[in-house]
Every structure is written in C-alpha cells, then in structure tokens.
Amino acid sequence: MTHRIIVAGCGGMANTWVDYALQRENAEIVGLVDIFEDSAKAMAERKGLNVPTFTDLSTALAATGANLVFDVTIPASHKLIATTAMKAGCNVFGEKPMAESFADAQEIVEVSQATGKRYSVMQNRRYLKQIRAFRSIVESEAIGTVGSIHADFFLGAHFGGFRDAMDNPLIIDMAIHTFDQARFITGADPVSVYCHEYNPPGSWYAGNASAICIFEMSDGSVFSYNGSWCADGLNTSWESEWRLTGSSGGAKWDGHAMPYGEKLNPEKAEGFTREMLPVEGDQGWEGREGHWGCLDEMFAALEEGRPAETDCLDNIKSVAMVFGAVESARTGQKVML
Known part of the structure; x- marks a missing residue:
C-alpha cells in the first residue's frame, strides 16, 4: 500500500x-x-x-x-x-x-x-513507556478495583496566537490529552461531569485557562482533574501528575519517571495503617514514543484494515468529556455524557 x-x-x-x-x-x-x-x-x-x-x-x-x-x-x-x-x-x-x-x-x-x-x-500522550507501565498496574489488578484516578496539570504556556483568544483554551485545546489519558489508563469511559472553569489573576488568556472537573466513569470510579495553563512556576509534566486508588493499594506517576505503586501485604492485613508491598508496572513496551508512536499505530491500523487506537469512533468519547466539561462550566450543572 x-x-x-x-x-x-x-x-x-x-x-x-x-x-x-x-x-x-x-x-x-x-x-x-x-x-x-x-x-x-x-x-x-x-x-x-x-x-x-x-x-x-x-x-x-x-x-x-x-x-x-x-x-x-x-x-x-x-x-x-x-x-x-x-x-x-x-x-x-x-x-x-x-x-x-x-x-x-x-x-x-x-x-x-x-x-x-x-x-x-493524534493522542500522542498514549505513546510513552511510562503510561503503558502505569496502565499495566491497573490491568494486572495488583491494586485491586480502581476507585478513583486523579490528575494534576499546571503549566505556564505562553503560546501567543489562537489559543490566547479561545474561550476555553485549557479544556478544549489541552485537557483533551489528559481526559484521553484517563480513559486509556483505566479502560473506563465517561458517564457524567461537573466542571468549574475560571481564569485566575495574572492569566494572559482571554478565556478560562484553569478548571476543576469531576467525572463519573463507566466502571464506577471517579476521575478528578485539576488544571491550569497559566501557572508560572512549580510546573508539572505535560503528561500531568497522576494518582490511582484501588481496593487493595494505589499507584502514582509524576509524568516523568516510571510509575510505582503499593499493594496490601496479604500476610499482614490488619492494623490501623496496613503493611504494603511495592508494585511495579510492566516496562516491556517497545514502541516509539510521542507523535511518531501514534503515527506508527495510525499507519499500522490502516494497513491492517482495522480502526486505530485513536480512531474517531473511540476518540469521540474523549471529545465528549471535553465538551461536557465546557457545558457544565457554562450551566453550573452536572452534565450526563
């Protein structure tokens, strides 16, 4: 071909x-x-x-x-x-x-x-060895059933151009990445969202460059997003900082290093704070990273006659999170997705 x-x-x-x-x-x-x-x-x-x-x-x-x-x-x-x-x-x-x-x-x-x-x-943030390892912790069920997943995103991005003039620059142009990552990590899809969007002092954006979102997911878990695109200083990774809580442990990823977690020690299951054992994700993913990794998948899917991981039939669910959040912020109400 x-x-x-x-x-x-x-x-x-x-x-x-x-x-x-x-x-x-x-x-x-x-x-x-x-x-x-x-x-x-x-x-x-x-x-x-x-x-x-x-x-x-x-x-x-x-x-x-x-x-x-x-x-x-x-x-x-x-x-x-x-x-x-x-x-x-x-x-x-x-x-x-x-x-x-x-x-x-x-x-x-x-x-x-x-x-x-x-x-x-293009959802290039799916194509990193760290996020693949993070997802593997969930898939292995080492930390039990996922109860919540949390993402913090704080960057001071001085782009200039069309983003500075957008009504919802963070949610529409950037949060799509983090929302899609949450779906990718957990394997769950959105059910509802409540979002408070705002533009803090010192912002150089015309529209709201900060937001807090709460999503209910199809597996019963909750995904919380706390982000700002006008946060100068103490910046997170572009991949966000993540924390997962499960029924028998938890996992963290700072967006830079490899993720790690802890699970209950079944031999010492009692106590006010219970003894934990370390958990690591599978680091065996060998694909290329970032944009090239996503393009590799797009071309492979086309040549194999199948939908790509990020085909519009799937990505529409991440898009629903974006515009559901915008609608919730506009109305002040929870929006069903």
Missing part, C-alpha cells in the same frame, strides 16, 4: 508530521495546502519537497490523486478538512482536538461511517 499524502496546514506541528512521512518507504507527500499559500511554499522549500501547493483542499485532492490527508490545521478547520477529505475518498489523520464542537465531532464520525474512511486523531 502506497500512501499519497496531502498535508493540510503548514505551520506548528506540521513539521513533525512531514518529517515522519518522509521517513516512511511507503509514503509520499504529493501536495501541501494552507490558506496562506506562502506558508505551504515555505514548508516545501524547508523540507526539500518538489510538490504543488494549494489554498483549497478540494482542488488539491482533484489535482494530486491523494488517498490520505494529514490535517494539521487549527481546531476550527478540522470538520471541514476531515469531511471534505473522506467524502473525496481519503482517509484522514488529524491533530487533536477532533473538532471545535461536539456536534462537529459527531458529524465527522457520521461521515466516517457513511464513507467507510478512517479518521484517526
């Missing part, structure tokens, strides 16, 4: 996506699209690509015979890019978030189902 790729959006993360495509033997970039054609031309020159550039995706698809689109545009463009590409017979790999609204995300899923074309979403 040869992948003939159109890259839509030639700024920011597009460099990573192009670099990945250039190292695949069965992939060829056949065109670049950007509403500012000079950006597409600059990308072509920077990467040594002798390909045509366009300002319109439909024109590019008709001219190049592409069968795969990389959507590296801003969130507001994702629905148009994804649906146009799939209706034209192309599969799509796109940057998160899947769409700018839940209605748009649902429409993308409907088009994917109607056309039989795949739309897979």
Whole structure:
C-alpha cells in the first residue's frame, strides 16, 4: 500500500508530521495546502519537497490523486478538512482536538461511517513507556478495583496566537490529552461531569485557562482533574501528575519517571495503617514514543484494515468529556455524557 499524502496546514506541528512521512518507504507527500499559500511554499522549500501547493483542499485532492490527508490545521478547520477529505475518498489523520464542537465531532464520525474512511486523531500522550507501565498496574489488578484516578496539570504556556483568544483554551485545546489519558489508563469511559472553569489573576488568556472537573466513569470510579495553563512556576509534566486508588493499594506517576505503586501485604492485613508491598508496572513496551508512536499505530491500523487506537469512533468519547466539561462550566450543572 502506497500512501499519497496531502498535508493540510503548514505551520506548528506540521513539521513533525512531514518529517515522519518522509521517513516512511511507503509514503509520499504529493501536495501541501494552507490558506496562506506562502506558508505551504515555505514548508516545501524547508523540507526539500518538489510538490504543488494549494489554498483549497478540494482542488488539491482533484489535482494530486491523494488517498490520505494529514490535517494539521487549527481546531476550527478540522470538520471541514476531515469531511471534505473522506467524502473525496481519503482517509484522514488529524491533530487533536477532533473538532471545535461536539456536534462537529459527531458529524465527522457520521461521515466516517457513511464513507467507510478512517479518521484517526493524534493522542500522542498514549505513546510513552511510562503510561503503558502505569496502565499495566491497573490491568494486572495488583491494586485491586480502581476507585478513583486523579490528575494534576499546571503549566505556564505562553503560546501567543489562537489559543490566547479561545474561550476555553485549557479544556478544549489541552485537557483533551489528559481526559484521553484517563480513559486509556483505566479502560473506563465517561458517564457524567461537573466542571468549574475560571481564569485566575495574572492569566494572559482571554478565556478560562484553569478548571476543576469531576467525572463519573463507566466502571464506577471517579476521575478528578485539576488544571491550569497559566501557572508560572512549580510546573508539572505535560503528561500531568497522576494518582490511582484501588481496593487493595494505589499507584502514582509524576509524568516523568516510571510509575510505582503499593499493594496490601496479604500476610499482614490488619492494623490501623496496613503493611504494603511495592508494585511495579510492566516496562516491556517497545514502541516509539510521542507523535511518531501514534503515527506508527495510525499507519499500522490502516494497513491492517482495522480502526486505530485513536480512531474517531473511540476518540469521540474523549471529545465528549471535553465538551461536557465546557457545558457544565457554562450551566453550573452536572452534565450526563
């Protein structure tokens, strides 16, 4: 299978996506699209690509015979890019978030189902050996049944550009990662959410850059999220800081080092505070990490004729967490998902 790729959006993360495509033997970039054609031309020159550039995706698809689109545009463009590409017979790999609204995300899923074309979403924070080891602690049942999972995310991210002007920059543009991680770690899906969103003193964002969320999950557990994108100093990892509580132990991951946990010592099960034994996760995962690991999975799934881990049919559940949280913050009410 040869992948003939159109890259839509030639700024920011597009460099990573192009670099990945250039190292695949069965992939060829056949065109670049950007509403500012000079950006597409600059990308072509920077990467040594002798390909045509366009300002319109439909024109590019008709001219190049592409069968795969990389959507590296801003969130507001994702629905148009994804649906146009799939209706034209192309599969799509796109940057998160899947769409700018839940209605748009649902429409993308409907088009994917109607056309039989795949739309897979970049959730690169699933592709780290540490998070795979953390999930293995849950899967091994070493700490029993999960009762709660907690994530803290505090960074001072001075991007400039569209994020600074968004109404919900933390929840929509960043928390999607952490929400998706929680689903990945526990294997559970969201049932409801209550969210309080706010913009603290000193924030350089126009919209709310901080939030506290409480999710009820399908396995009966609770997921709590406490985050800020305007927290200068004492920053967490981009992967967040995590704590799991189980019926017979707990586990922690600081987002940097390998996770670890403790489980009850069955031979000494009594006492005010009970004796614990150390728990380690399985460190045997050998996949590539970050964006390249996620792209490896996307391509493997396409070539094997199956949905990717981050296919839109699954990612819609993480997207529901995002827009449910936004709706809860707007109304002050718990939202069912």
